[in-house]
Amino acid sequence: MFDYLLSIKFEYPYLLLLILLFVFCSIFCKAKIPTYIIPHLNIFSQSKHKSIILTSILKYLVIIGSIIALASPYKQLNTQLIKNDGIDIVLSLDTSGSMKEKGLNRNNESEERFDVVKSIVKDFIPKRINDNIAIVVFGTSVMMATPLSFDKEAQKEIVDYLEVGIVGDKTAMLDSLASSVNILKDSKAKSKIVILLSDGEDNASNIPLEIILKLLKKYSIKVYTVGIGNSNKIMLNKISNETNGKSYTAYSKDDLNEIYKRIDLLEKSKIENNKITLKEYLFFYPLFLAIISLIIYIYLKNKE
Template structure:
């Protein structure tokens, strides 16, 4: 019960100052009335005093209850996200054979490139609180690892099962862009983004780059490209430039982490504007108490 009372908030808390004003006026702003001394009225004064105290209490309850009701007390039930106003993101990850290479993490040279990428992506995903995310992996062919979803826990678990060569050892980079576009083309999100990471030249795609770029621009999809170890920078830079994205290059785990941090800042969701806070309004209770007190007070006054 005590915890519940502590959870109560007011939409217009400044109105509660009216209570202090009322108490101040009741103590120091009393009207001066003439005093008449009538002997032998001791018998009536006790009853009158108790009646006045009760009426005064009713007056206080009426005014304080009304002010509290006007201040709009409420408790917070929960918060819901308006998810259509977020960003839909496809993480397109290279799982070709070259991602087995070691030495990308100077602090742990025995880690493969793809192990480092998985660790950083697993840190990136939970930061996109208000966004739909899909994961695509590409090698000789392309596979959608997860559809667009808000279920970050499931996505993090699926990443653990991804490995180099899961869809072949070659690099179908352009095909992965088209597959990512197919995922995003029917999205109603205000912003659609592909984050494409690769460490090698395309040697397996069946779709020309020009077609992929036309589709990306048709559906207004922005692409951020990340080149691992400065590979294939020309084509990745072309993709980013023509889709109004940005091109990056990473030669270490630290640099790759910085790139994902920068993309995270570039593509910010206005989370606070996408929330609806559900409230349980409580003004009825003090208002009902105030009205009942006022009715009783009027009845007693008329009875005198």
């Protein structure tokens, strides 16, 4: 019972201050009534005293019950999200052989590039609370590591299992974009984006760049490209420019971390404005108490 009372909230809590105002006025703002001394009326004093106490209690119940009802007490049941106004994101990650190179993390020169990428991606995923995320990895071929999902914890665990060379040592970057299009083409989200990370030239794709760009434009998919080092800048810039995205280059772990932070700020989901909060309104109970108290109060006053 106590836990239930603690869970009750008010839509207009400031109205409850009127209760303090009422108590203050009842103590310090009493009307001055002339006093008449009539002897031999002691016989009525006890019954009169009880009547005054009862009517005072009823008066307080009427006022306090009415104010609580006006403050609109409610119990929040749960929140539902309208997911169609969120963002669907595909993280396309290069797992080719070159991602084994070291030196990207200047604080730990022995850490491989892909391990740096994994740590940053695992930090990025939980920030997208309201968005669907899928993960695609590419090397000689392309593999969907996770489909579009809201399960961020499962995705972080899957990222831990990804390794360099998991789908070959070459770089099928354009084919990875084709797989990303395949994931996003039926999406009903208001915004669809791909964050493509690569550190090398495309040397294994079967689909031409022109076809990929047409597909991305057809399904209104925006691509943010992240290049590690100076490799393949021309193609990455072209892809991002043609799809209204942005192109970034990272030379260190700090650069890479800052890039993902910028993308996170640029692509903010509006789903927060489309939450449906289910509430159980409780104003009826204090209002009912106030009405019953008022009826009894009027009845007693008319009897006096």
